[in-house]
Each structure stands twice: as structure tokens, then as C-alpha cells.
Amino acid sequence: MDVSYILDELNDAQRDAVTADSPGTLVLAGAGSGKTRVLVHRIAWKIKVEGLSTHSIMAVTFTNKAAKEMRGRIESLLGSSLNHGMWVGTFHGLAHRLLKAHAQEAGLPNNFQILDSDDQLRQLKRIHRELALDDSRWPPRQSQYFINGHKDEGRRAAHIDDFGGDLYLTTMLKVYRRYEEICRQQGVIDFAELLLRALELWRDNPAILDHYQQRFKHVLVDEFQDTNAVQYAWLRLLASKGMAMTAVGDDDQSIYGWRGARIENIQQFSKDIENTHVVRLEQNYRSTATILKAANALIANNSQRLGKELWTEDGDGDKISLFAAFNEQDEARFLTDRIAELVRDDYRRSDIGVLYRSNAQSRILEEYLIRAGLPYRIYGGQRFYDRLEIKNALAYMRIVELRDDDTAIERVINTPTRGIGTRTVEILREYAREHQTSLWRAALAIIENGLLPARAGNALRGFLALVEDLAEQCRDKPLDEQINIAIDRSGLLAFHEKEKGEKGQARVENLHELITAAAAFEPEDEDIEPLRAFLDRAALDAGDQQADEHEDSVQLMTLHSAKGLEFPAVFIVGVEENLFPHKMSMEDPERLEEERRLAYVGITRAEQKLFLSYAESRRLHGQESFNSLSRFVREIPNELIDEVRINNTVSRPSSYAQSGVTTSQQASAAAMGIALGQRVLHSIFGAGVVLSFEGQGASARVQVNFEDEGSKWLVLQYANLQLL
DNA sequence: AGTGTAAATTTTTTT
DNA sequence: AATTTACACT
Numbered sequence: 245m246d247v248s249y250i251l252d253e254l255n256d257a258q259r260d261a262v263t264a265d266s267p268g269t270l271v272l273a274g275a276g277s278g279k280t281r282v283l284v285h286r287i288a289w290k291i292k293v294e295g296l297s298t299h300s301i302m303a304v305t306f307t308n309k310a311a312k313e314m315r316g317r318i319e320s321l322l323g324s325s326l327n328h329g330m331w332v333g334t335f336h337g338l339a340h341r342l343l344k345a346h347a348q349e350a351g352l353p354n355n356f357q358i359l360d361s362d363d364q365l366r367q368l369k370r371i372h373r374e375l376a377l378d379d380s381r382w383p384p385r386q387s388q389y390f391i392n393g394h395k396d397e398g399r400r401a402a403h404i405d406d407f408g409g410d411l412y413l414t415t416m417l418k419v420y421r422r423y424e425e426i427c428r429q430q431g432v433i434d435f436a437e438l439l440l441r442a443l444e445l446w447r448d449n450p451a452i453l454d455h456y457q458q459r460f461k462h463v464l465v466d467e468f469q470d471t472n473a474v475q476y477a478w479l480r481l482l483a484s485k486g487m488a489m490t491a492v493g494d495d496d497q498s499i500y501g502w503r504g505a506r507i508e509n510i511q512q513f514s515k516d517i518e519n520t521h522v523v524r525l526e527q528n529y530r531s532t533a534t535i536l537k538a539a540n541a542l543i544a545n546n547s548q549r550l551g552k553e554l555w556t557e558d559g560d561g562d563k564i565s566l567f568a569a570f571n572e573q574d575e576a577r578f579l580t581d582r583i584a585e586l587v588r589d590d591y592r593r594s595d596i597g598v599l600y601r602s603n604a605q606s607r608i609l610e611e612y613l614i615r616a617g618l619p620y621r622i623y624g625g626q627r628f629y630d631r632l633e634i635k636n637a638l639a640y641m642r643i644v645e646l647r648d649d650d651t652a653i654e655r656v657i658n659t660p661t662r663g664i665g666t667r668t669v670e671i672l673r674e675y676a677r678e679h680q681t682s683l684w685r686a687a688l689a690i691i692e693n694g695l696l697p698a699r700a701g702n703a704l705r706g707f708l709a710l711v712e713d714l715a716e717q718c719r720d721k722p723l724d725e726q727i728n729i730a731i732d733r734s735g736l737l738a739f740h741e742k743e744k745g746e747k748g749q750a751r752v753e754n755l756h757e758l759i760t761a762a763a764a765f766e767p768e769d770e771d772i773e774p775l776r777a778f779l780d781r782a783a784l785d786a787g788d789q790q791a792d793e794h795e796d797s798v799q800l801m802t803l804h805s806a807k808g809l810e811f812p813a814v815f816i817v818g819v820e821e822n823l824f825p826h827k828m829s830m831e832d833p834e835r836l837e838e839e840r841r842l843a844y845v846g847i848t849r850a851e852q853k854l855f856l857s858y859a860e861s862r863r864l865h866g867q868e869s870f871n872s873l874s875r876f877v878r879e880i881p882n883e884l885i886d887e888v889r890i891n892n893t894v895s896r897p898s899s900y901a902q903s904g905v906t907t908s909q910q911a912s913a914a915a916m917g918i919a920l921g922q923r924v925l926h927s928i929f930g931a932g933v934v935l936s937f938e939g940q941g942a943s944a945r946v947q948v949n950f951e952d953e954g955s956k957w958l959v960l961q962y963a964n965l966q967l968l
Numbered sequence: 969a970g971t972g973t974a975a976a977t978t979t980t981t982t983t
Numbered sequence: 984a985a986t987t988t989a990c991a992c993t
Contacts, residue, residue: 604984607984863984864984865984865985866984866985867984
């Protein structure tokens with residue numbers, strides 16, 4: 245059989261990675277070095293040359309998008325469809341599949357539901373209220389962070405030592421325990437629980453583990469640097485009987501430390517598996533030499549690296565553009581102007597990626613893009629299935645599916661309003677807590693025993709009847725019909741139609757979109773009831789971005805969601821201290837290094853052109869701030885950068901007027917060379933930024949926000965400030 | 969019980 | 984700035 249097509253067009257290192265026949269293979273793949281290609285070709289090699297069955301291969305990725313792409317590329321390389329024999333999916337997706345197959349052994353009801361992070365937070369808020377915790381002293385977010393953090397490390401409440409009654413720990417543990425109890429009662433599991441349960445399932449049921457150990461002969465893991473402790477332990481269990489494993493990763497692209505990812509797993513891998521074959525892929529096929537030089541120089545500032553340097557046979561190409569905008573509007577204008585120029589130069593809009601550190605930055609960019617008539621598409625951000633109206637609609641379906649789902653009940657019991665007020669819900673909660681049961685069962689019992697005033701009782705009975713009616717009506721109907729019935733009968737549609745303004749209209753449209761999505765929904769697994777499969781998909785899948793998918797449009801996204809993508813032209817906006825690196829990450833050296841890796845990821849997305857921009861003054865969350873150029877840009881060698889500042893001659897924006905500084909004051913400040921946002925150096929306090937200004941002549945004072953000392957008012961005459 | 973308005977709170981990244 | 988929460992009013 246001719247299998248040369250599998251190895252053709254691969255370089256030596258890639259070929260080595262594809263054909264390696266060792267128990268452990270570790271591929272350290274730099275950005276743009278053909279990582280996915282190696283994975284896909286390696287799978288083809290295992291099947292076509294080594295004769296493994298598709299049934300015995302498992303491939304794990306981190307995003308649904310990556311899983312889908314991998315499946316597609318394998319199919320097109322092999323020229324045949326993969327069906328369900330091969331397990332390709334995300335850790336969460338595969339864990340979910342596993343738990344559904346063995347729900348009983350995993351201690352879950354057959355129809356367990358997934359609790360997403362938003363619902364998880366709501367649940368925790370309720371627990372805090374129940375435990376009478378003051379939200380300002382004990383923010384629910386902190387509990388969420390605590391619980392997820394420990395779950396990611398494989399620790400349940402019972403495993404955590406409270407160190408003899410430490411108040412913080414005992415409180416957090418109280419919440420954690422109560423949370424576990426409630427989840428168990430309702431038959432719901434959160435994201436971290438999905439992974440932890442899957443691990444425990446194998447650990448505690450040797451027969452089941454053995455079955456999968458027999459079945460899988462080879463497991464391949466993409467983005468290995470992003471695995472957390474539980475995921476790694478899960479893989480180790482599976483591979484403990486000498487099954488072969490391939491891990492592909494890049495320590496320089498580890499950007500999910502905050503989610504429990506452990507870069508160390510890469511090193512651990514070669515320690516744990518004997519005779520690990522290590523392959524380095526350093527030749528880059530994506531970017532110009534200039535872009536790679538910048539990326540290499542930047543990442544060299546990180547201390548803990550396995551070491552790796554990208555190179556290319558390509559030429560230098562264009563320099564990297566750096567634009568200093570006055571403010572975020574100026575930046576947005578620069579962006580749209582340049583994009584328009586690129587489009588004029590025959591770039592397709594979809595060839596252009598716009599990356600930013602945080603989602604909040606996209607709004608202003610969108611505004612300018614719309615004004616310029618440039619179609620765009622946003623990845624990530626508010627996901628379709630996370631929208632309020634969609635979650636409400638799905639909540640009805642979830643209750644139909646599983647009556648005990650308290651989160652869903654709380655969400656829609658009075659949405660749209662139907663006379664069930666806070667007091668009534670309060671009574672339900674109390675009853676449920678006392679009798680250790682769900683809200684649904686509590687409601688049934690309360691009505692049975694006539695524990696409510698007539699009016700509230702009627703309203704509640706109405707809700708229960710509605711749900712039963714929905715369940716009745718939906719039986720044996722097609723999925724889209726079911727959802728249509730639910731949003732109609734529940735009054736949800738009418739509720740949003742009545743809502744005034746564009747918002748209500750958008751919500752109605754989204755609800756229709758949901759019906760369309762339901763009609764188009766094709767379950768991956770025929771055996772599962774469509775509604776169940778649809779709800780699972782809604783929880784686990786980002787909802788592959790709706791609408792306009794085929795129009796040629798500029799691609800907007802956070803740096804995190806850009807990982808794995810590439811564009812001929814890339815804009816990274818907001819390269820400012822405090823924003824990127826984010827101020828939350830500046831104190832801790834490890835987190836700062838993660839920010840640097842994020843910058844590395846961003847830069848290496850670019851094929852030909854890279855534009856960086858920053859704003860000297862930026863209004864974010866209603867507050868004006870003055871940030872200096874990001875240290876990451878300063879870490880790029882000067883000769884690679886071309887500083888452009890098109891609007892150089894335009895007068896400074898109105899930051900003077902806003903702060904109430906008069907023209908004459910401006911004049912005297914200007915005479916000293918001091919402008920708002922100007923960076924200055926003080927002999928004692930160090931470096932800082934001018935925030936405000938008042939008075940003239942001898943009484944002139946400036947307010948400076950010092951990096952180390954905070955903000956201070958100084959008499960200009962004596963301050964002896966040096967301009968930076 | 970429901971509705972509207974004022975006050976308070978929150979702003980990193982996501983399966 | 985925008986969203987959630989608290990509170991007063993109908």
C-alpha cells in the first residue's frame with residue numbers, strides 16, 4: 245500500500261514525530277510549526293501503517309473548534325468518514341460521554357445536567373444567603389474560585405484540612421460542602437466536576453477502567469501545556485497499563501494557569517513514561533522572520549522555559565507597526581483606517597484578526613467598524629447559549645427533562661411574572677432545605693398540605709401545571725417544535741415582545757434563532773434523546789457563533805481565543821501597562837510571565853503584517869486612565885518596529901476640558917512641558933503619571949500617580965519633575 | 969405582587 | 984459605563 249502521502253510534504257522533525265514508535269512521544273511544537281498537521285498525520289500513520297483501528301484511538305483537545313477541525317482533517321486525509329468509533333473531543337466532552345455511559349457507577353442520575361459557571365455562581369449566591377454570609381465580606385465569586393480551584397486539583401471538601409479552625413477555610417469549606425450536597429440532590433454537575441467524576445469513575449471501578457485500557461491503544465493530547473492536575477491524572481490512569489500516548493504542546497503558549505493548567509505536566513510526562521521520545525518542532529511556516537524575531541526576543545524574558553527558538557526560511561517582510569493613539573477612540577480610528585487600507589490592497593476582511601486583552605475593549609472597536617461599514621465577527625465574548633433569554637428558554641426545557649433542577653426552577657419560576665413572588669419562593673426554599681429535597685418536590689408537598697395563602701398557592705399550582713403541560717405537549721414532537729411550544733406557552737416570547745427598545749427585539753430574534761438552531765441540530769449520538777443531547781450541547785459548546793458566518797468579515801477576539809488561529813494581518817490593540825499586562829497580573833512574577841506568553845501567542849498569530857497600538861489615555865469602565873506603553877513592546881528589538889503616528893499634528897483631545905483645567909493653566913503647564921497623562925520622574929517617589937493640574941505660576945500644583953507610592957499632589961515649582 | 973428608579977457594585981482570560 | 988441589587992411606590 246502506498247502511504248507516502250502521509251509523509252510527503254513533511255520536514256524531518258515532523259516526520260520523526262509522525263512515525264515515532266515509543267510508549268511516550270512528546271512533541272514540543274512551536275507556534276506555526278505544523279502541530280495540528282503532525283497530530284493528524286500521526287493518527288493516519290497509526291491507522292494505515294501500524295494497523296490500529298479507529299476504535300482504539302482517542303484524541304483530546306481543549307476546544308470544540310479544535311476537535312471539529314481535527315476530525316475533519318483526519319477524514320479528508322484518510323478519505324473516509326470516522327463515525328463514532330474514534331473518540332475525538334475535548335476533555336470535558338469525553339468525560340461527559342464517559343459519565344453518561346456509566347452514570348450509575350459514577351453515582352449520578354441517568355438524566356444528570358451540566359451546571360455552567362453562571363448557574364454555578366447563582367447557586368453559590370443562594371448558599372451564601374442561606375448560610376447568612378455577608379456578601380461583602382464573603383463574595384460568592386471567591387467561593388466559586390475556591391471550589392473550582394480545589395476541584396481542578398482533585399480535592400473535594402472532605403480532603404481539605406481547615407488547619408484547626410482557620411476562619412477563612414472553615415467558611416469556605418462550609419460553602420463547599422453545602423454546594424456538593426445541593427448538586428448531588430439536584431443531579432447537576434459543574435465543569436470541574438465533570439473531569440473529577442470521570443477520574444473517580446476509573447479510579448474506583450477497576451473493571452470499567454480495564455475495559456477502556458483494553459480498548460484504547462493510543463491516546464493523543466493536544467495543547468498539553470494546558471492540562472490540569474485532574475486531566476493529567478485521568479490520562480495517567482488510562483495509560484497505566486503501557487498504552488502509548490502522544491502529547492503535543494508548547495510551554496511558551498501556556499495561558500490557562502488561572503484555570504488550573506500546569507505547565508509542569510510537560511516535564512512530568514517524560515518523567516512518568518519511560519523512554520519518552522522528544523521531538524522539537526521549531527521551523528515556522530506561518531510568519532515572516534521579523535515577526536518571529538520579535539516573538540523570540542519577547543519570550544526570552546521568561547525564566548522558566550524548556551527552551552525553543554522559532555526560525556523560518558522566509559524573508560524579513562514588513563516591520564511591525566506601532567501606533568501611539570491619544571485615546572481609545574483615536575486607536576479605533578487608526579484600526580479602521582488601516583483595515584480599510586488593507587482591504588483596498590486586496591486583503592480579504594477575514595484575513596484580518598483584531599486581538600485584545602479583555603472583552604470590554606471590543607465595544608468601541610465595533611462602533612468604529614460599523615461606522616466604517618466594515619463587517620466583523622466576534623469570537624467568544626457573550627456566547628449565544630449564555631444569553632439571558634436563551635438560558636430562560638432552555639431552563640423550561642431542563643425542568644421538563646429534570647424536575648429537580650433547582651437552578652432552572654429559580655430562573656423561570658416567575659419569568660415571565662406569574663404571581664409567584666419572593667416570599668413564596670422563600671417558603672419553597674425553606675421547605676426544600678428542611679426536608680432535604682428539591683424545589684419541585686417542595687412545591688408539590690406545599691400545595692398538597694395547603695401551606696400557602698390562596699393566591700400564592702394558585703399561582704404556584706399554575707406553574708406546576710404549566711410544566712406538566714409542556715412535558716405533555718412536547719412528547720414525541722420534533723425538537724424545534726418542543727422549544728417553540730415552550731417559549732410560547734410559558735409566555736416567554738410574549739414577555740420579550742412586550743419589552744421595549746431594541747433589546748427586546750434582539751431577544752425575540754435570538755429566541756427564533758434558538759428554534760432554528762434546534763431544527764438544524766443533529767445529535768452526534770443517535771441513542772440519546774434529542775432534547776437531552778441538545779441541552780448538553782448548549783452547556784458544553786460555545787454555540788459556534790451564530791449568523792453571518794459566510795460573509796467576509798474582520799475577525800475580533802480576545803488573545804485567549806486567538807490561540808490556534810492565524811491571520812495574514814494581525815492587530816493587537818491596547819498594548820499598555822495595566823491592560824496588557826493586566827494590572828491583576830502585574831504583582832506576581834508567574835502571572836506576569838503568563839501575560840508575556842499571551843503576548844507571544846498574539847504576535848505569533850500574524851503571518852505577514854503585525855500592528856500594535858496603544859492609547860495614552862483610555863476610558864474604561866467609566867474611568868479615565870493614563871497608561872504607558874506595554875513593557876512587552878519594549879522587549880521587542882527597536883529595529884523591528886516602525887513607529888507610526890499619523891495624526892501627530894492634530895491637537896490633543898479634550899482631557900484638559902474634562903478635568904476643568906483652564907486654557908491659561910494649560911498654557912503654563914504646557915510651558916513646563918507637563919500634559920495630563922505625561923510620564924514624569926521624581927527624585928524620591930520615582931516614576932509616575934500626571935493625573936491632574938491646578939493653579940498657576942508659583943502655586944501651580946500637579947497630581948501625579950506614582951507607580952510605587954500612589955497618587956500625590958506636588959507643587960510644580962519644587963517638585964523638580966523630569967519628563968519621561 | 970409588580971414596577972420603576974436610585975444606589976451600589978463590578979470590571980481578565982473560558983471548558 | 985453598565986449591570987445588578989435595593990427600595991419605594993402603585
